[in-house]
Amino acid sequence: MGRSEEFEELRPLLFSIAYRILGSVGEAEDAVQETWLRFAASPTRPASAKAYLSAAVTRIAIDVLRSARVRREQYVGPWFPEPLLSDPYEDPARAAELADSVSMAALLLLERLSPLERAVFVLRDVFAFGFDEIAAAVGRSEPACRQLLVRARRHMADGRPRFAADRRERQELAARFFGALKDGDVERLRDLLAADVRFVGDGGGKAPQLARAVVGAQNVARVLGTVFPLLSRIDVSFAPHEVNGQPGAVFRDRDGRVLHTLALDILDGRIQAVRAVINPDKLGHLGPVADAWALDRELKQVRRRRS
Template identity: 75%
Template sequence: MTPREAAGAARQFEELRPLLFSIAYRFLGSVGEAEDAVQETWLRYEASPTRPVSAKAFLSAVVTRISIDVLRSARVRREEYVGPWFPEPLLTDPYQDPERSAELADSISMAALLLLERLSPLERAVFVLREVFAFGFPEIAAAVGRSEAACRQLAVRARRHMDEGRPRFEADRREREELAGRFFDAFREGDVDALRELLAADVHMVGDSGGKAPLFAAHTLGLANVTRLLAVAVPQIALVGVVVTPHEVNGQPGAVFRDRDGRVVSAWVLDILDGRIQTIRTVLNPDKPAHVGPVADAWAMSREANRRHATEPGANGSA
């Protein structure tokens, strides 16, 4: 490859990098693994002796095959994972396509990514390429190494599984953001009554710590139980100076929690429907938000909160 050809190939790859990352992330639910898959795709593209007719088709096929292999080994690790497993929080999807913005936003939600975990790697690949990124079946068949007829069957099965458990969200994004803003305002103010008013009767609060951080909500179900949990958590979080910054997480209303030095403590994601919060997901595993910024020591913060609580007036029956 001449220097001019190499420069052209590199430029073409960089233009397609957002798409490749977005494909890989939807397969893997991991920012780091998706970035590694994209880098490996570049190495294979760079080493290819010939330039493909369609760089997009070629690179998408390569990143798909790499992601399928990574996903198969990742599933073995996830079987040994401590507690609920959530994807790594993604604050911004680098790939933008106005014509498919709805599909892109829905497919990156925590709920949708967890639903994709139920599919086989091949079903997941076909679904993501077809339903999310609108690839044709000839391209999909080449990417996964199956016939077009087999890919069509895989697509039907995958779509059926996804439709059976497809998450529903509030249609109006502005209404969702407004309600989430009220929730986190009430959280910062320690107003548990206001928080209760925003929760659905069957609200579910669930957390992913991977056994590596204090977990106050593995699975908590129901308005009364979640309210009691928040009534305990809110003042403890305030005691150690945690800053709550609302932010879209995986295309949904959420927030990033940081300690007083700006280090990431956790990310929260809200599922909202019918004007109420249906699910609160908290990502506490310190390995998962490392791409967002430096990560706090949640165990140290928990110990500090307990010490401060013990010395507060009125604690342990003192005046």
């Protein structure tokens, strides 16, 4: 097998590692491409392409994350990962575990970790790499990697997301949620939400967004039940779709351009969080992006006509 064939076979794994470390589709794709360039230019053939490529993409992702953290500290409003509609790395035996590890909730928890802690945690607890491979990837000794993992697990432990184990249960609840959302049925929405549910949007200062998180079942139901029927009046539609391994939807304007994504966290038969990614910079990989500001002006006109 040639180098290009080896690389393409491992590309899904490399992207999945990089995305979990970076939380960015674009940056993960760039890291994978840089990994290929290094692999192609290497004068010698590594004994294990998987070990070489996994180590290379991890080191590149760590470097990118260190510079990205400064930008995230200056980010306008809440920061969410770029939405991922499908994880290219498929392992049917671990499908549920892999889906949970790429959820918005899990990736936001990973933001608590240092770049090295994050890389070690992803390689060990998500992809089950050996400590010898992890040590080679991050440039630390095996004992040091074990300590990094202990610290990472400690940071993750308190807030680690727990999702409903039954995938069908999640899908059914999500279907009821989006049905109620389409109808603007505030009471049905409220019955599906946890008492302390949070609705948060990430516009990054580049799209209309909530001034602050909306908290509580009644408040969230009222906002969702009011806004989304109005969006349908300006021909915004949505299609249910898994977002970061969890139930969600993609919203599009009348021309099919992406307006935003919505992702749900579901636990104990209730929706615990609703997260919208509206920042156009985070949606380009999903297709042409809508002009959210123009749609917002159109939405305000609809409201004025109704009042």
